[in-house]
Amino acid sequence: MKLKQVVNGLVYELIQGEVEIDITGITSDSRKIDSGGLFVAVSGFAADGHQFISNAVINGASVVIVAKDDIVVAAHVTVLRVQNTRDALARISTNYYGNLSERMNVIGVTGTNGKTSITFFLHSIFDKAGQPLGIIGTMGTVIGEKKSNNKNTTPESMDLQEMFSAMINSQVKDCVMEVSSHGLSLSRVAYTSFNTAIFTNLTPDHLELHHTMNNYFEAKAQLFGMTSDYNIINMDDPFGRVLIKRFRNAKAKMLTYGLRSIADIYAKDIVYHIDHSVYTLKTPKGSIEIKVNLPGEMYVYNSLAAISAAYCNEISLNQIKDGIEAVSKIQGRLEVVYEDRDNRIIVDFAHTEDALEKTLKTIRPFTKGRIILVFGVYADNSDEGAAKRKGMARVASKFADISIITTDNPKEQDNEMIMQDIERGMIFFNGLYKVVEDRRDAIHHAIHSSGTGDVIIIAGKGHESSQIIGKASIPFNDAEIVKQLITKRSSMSC
Numbered sequence: 001m002k003l004k005q006v007v008n009g010l011v012y013e014l015i016q017g018e019v020e021i022d023i024t025g026i027t028s029d030s031r032k033i034d035s036g037g038l039f040v041a042v043s044g045f046a047a048d049g050h051q052f053i054s055n056a057v058i059n060g061a062s063v064v065i066v067a068k069d070d071i072v073v074a075a076h077v078t079v080l081r082v083q084n085t086r087d088a089l090a091r092i093s094t095n096y097y098g099n100l101s102e103r104m105n106v107i108g109v110t111g112t113n114g115k116t117s118i119t120f121f122l123h124s125i126f127d128k129a130g131q132p133l134g135i136i137g138t139m140g141t142v143i144g145e146k147k148s149n150n151k152n153t154t155p156e157s158m159d160l161q162e163m164f165s166a167m168i169n170s171q172v173k174d175c176v177m178e179v180s181s182h183g184l185s186l187s188r189v190a191y192t193s194f195n196t197a198i199f200t201n202l203t204p205d206h207l208e209l210h211h212t213m214n215n216y217f218e219a220k221a222q223l224f225g226m227t228s229d230y231n232i233i234n235m236d237d238p239f240g241r242v243l244i245k246r247f248r249n250a251k252a253k254m255l256t257y258g259l260r261s262i263a264d265i266y267a268k269d270i271v272y273h274i275d276h277s278v279y280t281l282k283t284p285k286g287s288i289e290i291k292v293n294l295p296g297e298m299y300v301y302n303s304l305a306a307i308s309a310a311y312c313n314e315i316s317l318n319q320i321k322d323g324i325e326a327v328s329k330i331q332g333r334l335e336v337v338y339e340d341r342d343n344r345i346i347v348d349f350a351h352t353e354d355a356l357e358k359t360l361k362t363i364r365p366f367t368k369g370r371i372i373l374v375f376g377v378y379a380d381n382s383d384e385g386a387a388k389r390k391g392m393a394r395v396a397s398k399f400a401d402i403s404i405i406t407t408d409n410p411k412e413q414d415n416e417m418i419m420q421d422i423e424r425g426m427i428f429f430n431g432l433y434k435v436v437e438d439r440r441d442a443i444h445h446a447i448h449s450s451g452t453g454d455v456i457i458i459a460g461k462g463h464e465s466s467q468i469i470g471k472a473s474i475p476f477n478d479a480e481i482v483k484q485l486i487t488k489r490s491s492m493s494c
């Protein structure tokens, strides 16, 4: 493609070379450049892409986009300077693939918790309506029968536009994607056209990036100014109500959901069971009974969010009901990975204070014995990280009977410091706890110390298939470990 076409709409200064040349591809990673490719130098959190320009040129880059002055690049390379290279990457990626989101129906889901299950509910509903729906999110990308892993919940702009292209090539024109605050703040979804946006809730998370709840909220709020058709908002959430006020008169129509009749779409007469909930769905077009095969209020909310988007897409109430009811479980989301007469073991992805509290409160009414919680936390060395560790300890102390503090994904943080901080929190909040650093040993300890009627909740890693310690990614899946330990226990007792 001609560089001139690729940079259409981009505000830039031509430092050297010319734009009437062909390029073979775009990347912001010098290690991935092909001969004749365009390299965008991004200043990141760990490294500065400007330092890799000469590598990119050695690897074949014929065009470089920079944000800094005084960058010396080989004379045969075209160099453009822009204000913000992340934004430029999004602009040129969108051009390169032909602005595909404009030809698609894109539903963006944002909020701290619940995004993944909403995408799964919607996928199932669209399936019942005979419309293939692509998914992009934490659990990967789904296009028809094809599934692939994602490095990020919301992929880098170049990867995102490539995914849209793969969807179009597979005749998938409807897409639901999780839109993280990182995705919005780091321009990963800039220039993507969203038809619909969904807001779930906002509670403390990712404060190492945003520092304040207000900044975090403002990052999320951007999505609702990017929509053409509908903004769907949880009106029971305080931040949801701020969005309702702010976007009431926006171009996109507003649809609210919640548990009270003032919402456009709401749930009435909810009955909670150990493994499902039943409620009457109320919509402006009528009512229908819904069974959600995941327990607790949070999945009533998540189902309502998905239902609201399906409703805006004119899917019938019967198809909506069939779609929600066809989701029997979601990996790592209150997933019962073992059950016998005496005990249940549940794996859940709760990795924020609010998610952990909701998970423990959901399980409590159905627990005859104790709740034994296995958890750790990823939180960096900032004040915000310290607050997260203390907050998780507060919830564990208050809502579990005993907690086994262990390793989550410490990444490059000091795990000893993380666990000591959680321990300090447990002491502060008077929680009963034990520290077992190795996660497998911690799960083993929980199983072996459990008695009749106890429920074990292993929180924080849900579906994840590896544990990230330092730079190493070690295969590890909570459900799999439980299976191994239980098998070992039963073979020993034979």
Ligand SMILES: CC(=O)N[C@H]1[C@@H](OP(=O)(O)OP(=O)(O)OC[C@H]2O[C@@H](n3ccc(=O)[nH]c3=O)[C@H](O)[C@@H]2O)O[C@H](CO)[C@@H](O)[C@@H]1O[C@H](C)C(=O)N[C@@H](C)C(=O)N[C@H](CCC(=O)O)C(=O)O
Binding pocket: 028, 029, 030, 031, 041, 042, 043, 044, 045, 046, 047, 048, 049, 052, 138, 151, 152, 153, 154, 155, 156, 180, 181, 182, 183
């Ligand atoms: C903190 C953070 O968000 N980091 C993301 C960010 O990395 P970065 O820009 O800081 O990259 P960097 O490593 O500093 O490198 C800077 C630049 O130099 C380039 N480089 C680097 C080395 C080299 O040899 N050559 C080269 O060109 C890199 O390609 C990059 O363009 O941009 C990368 C590309 O988009 C992301 O993959 C990466 O996500 C990391 C893996 C991450 O963990 N991110 C998390 C915090 C995140 O984004 N989470 C959200 C929300 C999750 C949720 O709540 O569900 C998400 O959407 O995933």
Ligand SMILES: Nc1ncnc2c1ncn2[C@@H]1O[C@H](COP(=O)(O)OP(=O)(O)OP(=O)(O)O)[C@@H](O)[C@H]1O
Binding pocket: 111, 112, 113, 114, 115, 116, 117, 118, 138, 153, 178, 180, 200, 201, 298, 299, 301, 302, 332, 333, 334, 348, 349, 350, 351, 354, 355, 356, 358, 359, 462
């Ligand atoms: N509506 C909700 N409100 C609060 N907590 C929730 C809600 N839905 C799910 N959770 C909790 O949050 C955890 C993560 O859920 P889910 O993966 O759907 O969220 P997410 O928004 O996709 O998060 P992430 O972007 O971190 O993957 C669940 O395992 C559960 O403990």
